[in-house]
Amino acid sequence: MRTVSVFDTTLRDGEQTPGVAFPLNYKIQIAKQLDKLGVDVIEAGFPAASKGEFEAVKTIANLGLSSKICALARIVKYDIDAALDSEADMVHIFISTSKIQIEHTIQKSREEIVRLAVDAVEYIKDHGRICMFSAMDATRTEIDYLKQIYKAVEDAGVDIINVPDTVGVATPFKFYDLIKELREHLNVPIDVHCHNDFGLAVANTYAAVLAGADEVQVTVNGIGERAGNAALEEVVMTLHGLEGIKTNIKTEYLVETSKLIERFSGIKVPPNKPIVGANAFSHESGIHAHGVLKDARTFEPGVITPEMVGHKRRIVIGKHAGRHQIKKILEDAGYQVDEERLTKIMEKVKELGDKGKKVTDLDLFAIAEVVLGELKKEEKAILVDEVTVLTGNRITPTAVINAEVEGKKKVTSAIGVGPVDAALNAVKELAGESMRIKLTEFRMDAITGGSDALAEVYVTVEDDEGNSFTARGAGADIVMASIEAVIHAVNYLMLMKKKKKHD
Numbered sequence: 001m002r003t004v005s006v007f008d009t010t011l012r013d014g015e016q017t018p019g020v021a022f023p024l025n026y027k028i029q030i031a032k033q034l035d036k037l038g039v040d041v042i043e044a045g046f047p048a049a050s051k052g053e054f055e056a057v058k059t060i061a062n063l064g065l066s067s068k069i070c071a072l073a074r075i076v077k078y079d080i081d082a083a084l085d086s087e088a089d090m091v092h093i094f095i096s097t098s099k100i101q102i103e104h105t106i107q108k109s110r111e112e113i114v115r116l117a118v119d120a121v122e123y124i125k126d127h128g129r130i131c132m133f134s135a136m137d138a139t140r141t142e143i144d145y146l147k148q149i150y151k152a153v154e155d156a157g158v159d160i161i162n163v164p165d166t167v168g169v170a171t172p173f174k175f176y177d178l179i180k181e182l183r184e185h186l187n188v189p190i191d192v193h194c195h196n197d198f199g200l201a202v203a204n205t206y207a208a209v210l211a212g213a214d215e216v217q218v219t220v221n222g223i224g225e226r227a228g229n230a231a232l233e234e235v236v237m238t239l240h241g242l243e244g245i246k247t248n249i250k251t252e253y254l255v256e257t258s259k260l261i262e263r264f265s266g267i268k269v270p271p272n273k274p275i276v277g278a279n280a281f282s283h284e285s286g287i288h289a290h291g292v293l294k295d296a297r298t299f300e301p302g303v304i305t306p307e308m309v310g311h312k313r314r315i316v317i318g319k320h321a322g323r324h325q326i327k328k329i330l331e332d333a334g335y336q337v338d339e340e341r342l343t344k345i346m347e348k349v350k351e352l353g354d355k356g357k358k359v360t361d362l363d364l365f366a367i368a369e370v371v372l373g374e375l376k377k378e379e380k381a382i383l384v385d386e387v388t389v390l391t392g393n394r395i396t397p398t399a400v401i402n403a404e405v406e407g408k409k410k411v412t413s414a415i416g417v418g419p420v421d422a423a424l425n426a427v428k429e430l431a432g433e434s435m436r437i438k439l440t441e442f443r444m445d446a447i448t449g450g451s452d453a454l455a456e457v458y459v460t461v462e463d464d465e466g467n468s469f470t471a472r473g474a475g476a477d478i479v480m481a482s483i484e485a486v487i488h489a490v491n492y493l494m495l496m497k498k499k500k501k502h503d
């Protein structure tokens, strides 16, 4: 089976992400993690950039890792000597070859650039190091010149050439053709380095491998200059999962590595990021979750599993959830629900979803506990129909409740110091027809953070004979959750009273 080598440049191009700078202790931890992950080469930095960068590359080069350590250098004696002095195994030299870059940056003739490249390769090889040569901006370089310079460095003894799509303008078919043409023209191994300006970095890298590239330059989470580089995790899993092309990556460490880079770089991984994003193996929609609960391959690629990349599959609750997944989540948490109560729970979940609320597992459990604790309809003395609460800075909070109390329609109204107080006073009025009640405990918790958090209300209600009952209510609206809890307690106390009378 074909094996492609992985050259990781998270510590070099990845660190060129605007706003990212890894201190030495972070660089050491990242290098160790990349080594554990199994990357073949770690590009540890650009030693000529600063004293700290030189020290970092030198420290990493002396960690005794299995991965080869590479240092980047311009074709400038100072840079190359710094790379050699850093004791890196490999020196990666680059120089502009496209018309636009030659004219506006390096300002040398094409012949001189070839001569500088050849001399640099020979110098590095004379120092006994592995040498990689990059024709910077290769994808905007005239093909004949590109072939000429690569052939010249090959003849000078370069170990591997890199074809960088420096500004991310390659497209998969064109890049495939370019790599194929270079493959036919050259004997040295070919490496590719793709940027993601058009979101094509992974696709271009993949196309290059199909065209015969031997090595891929990638970064963890795809961080790097501008829109970043080809993401290591996406390239590797595409090759493994879709093409059966191997790498030396121990894929079970991909999520762990991604989280480390996310933490150290401060660049958040979007939830929908392939392979490592929080949602990469999550299912909310009922139709999908139903299939996945039977066999995950129904709504996942199947050729990769969450375990392969160190991830977890999640069946989540939300507006699009179906009965099967809600039942499964509740049963897994130890709740037994019959079909009628499941319907009630579903209704509440959908109602919250329609209001735009993100429903968490904790929210679901709170809803389930309320529904499971509810009396049957025929056992309820009070059935609330309509609630209106008025509040504001210039009016006294007022609540009006339309309800059926022991079969008779009633309307009560009350005021209070706030909307919850007004609503609870109205409930007391409603109950007062049958029994006097006292609220001895009232507690409200937000289940999750945020102003749209589900409120969970606990109340203890005492009747005129000293019997008390504790009940709970849950909902996005604190007034409704409070009314639900108190009515639940009152209904229970009234049922008890009725039962006692009959005994």
Ligand SMILES: CC(=O)SCCNC(=O)CCNC(=O)[C@H](O)C(C)(C)COP(=O)(O)OP(=O)(O)OC[C@H]1O[C@@H](n2cnc3c(N)ncnc32)[C@H](O)[C@@H]1OP(=O)(O)O
Pocket (backbone or CB within 6 Å): 013, 016, 046, 048, 049, 050, 073, 074, 075, 076, 094, 095, 096, 105, 106, 107, 136, 166, 225
């Ligand atoms: C596509 C890439 O990712 S390339 C790598 C990019 N990474 C970095 O630049 C990070 C590290 N860079 C640095 O710390 C600094 O830019 C340094 C230390 C390398 C150079 O700093 P300075 O000497 O202040 O030069 P500055 O960065 O302003 O300009 C770049 C110089 O390098 C020259 N240059 C650029 N690429 C090359 C090259 N491959 N070979 C030789 N010279 C080059 C430019 O022509 C320019 O030369 P000039 O000063 O004679 O006009």
Ligand SMILES: CC(C)C(=O)C(=O)O
Pocket (backbone or CB within 6 Å): 013, 094, 134, 136, 137, 162, 164, 165, 166, 167, 193, 195
């Ligand atoms: C140094 C080179 C390979 C680079 O990062 C690029 O061209 O994008």
Ligand SMILES: [Mg+2]
Pocket (backbone or CB within 6 Å): 013, 166, 193, 195, 225
């Ligand atoms: Mg780059």
